[in-house]
Amino acid sequence: MKFNRLALTALLAFAATPAMAVECAVEVEGNDMMQFNLKEIEISKSCEDVTITMKHVGNLPKAAMGHNLVISKTADAQAIATAAATAGAANDYLDTTDERIIAHTEMVGGGESSSTSFKPADLDAGGEYTFFCTFPGHFALMKGTVKLVD
Numbered sequence: 001m002k003f004n005r006l007a008l009t010a011l012l013a014f015a016a017t018p019a020m021a022v023e024c025a026v027e028v029e030g031n032d033m034m035q036f037n038l039k040e041i042e043i044s045k046s047c048e049d050v051t052i053t054m055k056h057v058g059n060l061p062k063a064a065m066g067h068n069l070v071i072s073k074t075a076d077a078q079a080i081a082t083a084a085a086t087a088g089a090a091n092d093y094l095d096t097t098d099e100r101i102i103a104h105t106e107m108v109g110g111g112e113s114s115s116t117s118f119k120p121a122d123l124d125a126g127g128e129y130t131f132f133c134t135f136p137g138h139f140a141l142m143k144g145t146v147k148l149v150d
């Protein structure tokens, strides 16, 4: 019976975790196939800050297959991605002074990762937001929905 009691304790601890600690950190992976592993990320409004970590799990260098993760209103995403090409490789394909950018990681290559934080309170409850990569040519495939949840 000792085992059962242990198992029950473990189960209770596991069940209690989600209610007690809201997940305020999100991890997204980018790979050598020009893909993020998620099409949607959930951001809880109850978090004061949310940290998003983009991990490049591939092997290719930044110059060939760099990835970043940028968040903006869905309506602004295409324009930010287009302007990124003008910013050029020297600026890691992002004009970071663009005020339409809500948050962005650094551009990284295979095996590297970068994090960024923002306040969910800065987003409109009913707004539509997108995360995407601004490396030239990646926007078509590397994007997803940022969903605000309670």
Ligand code: CU
Pocket (backbone or CB within 6 Å): 030, 034, 065, 066, 067, 068, 133, 134, 135, 138, 142
């Ligand atoms: Cu990319």
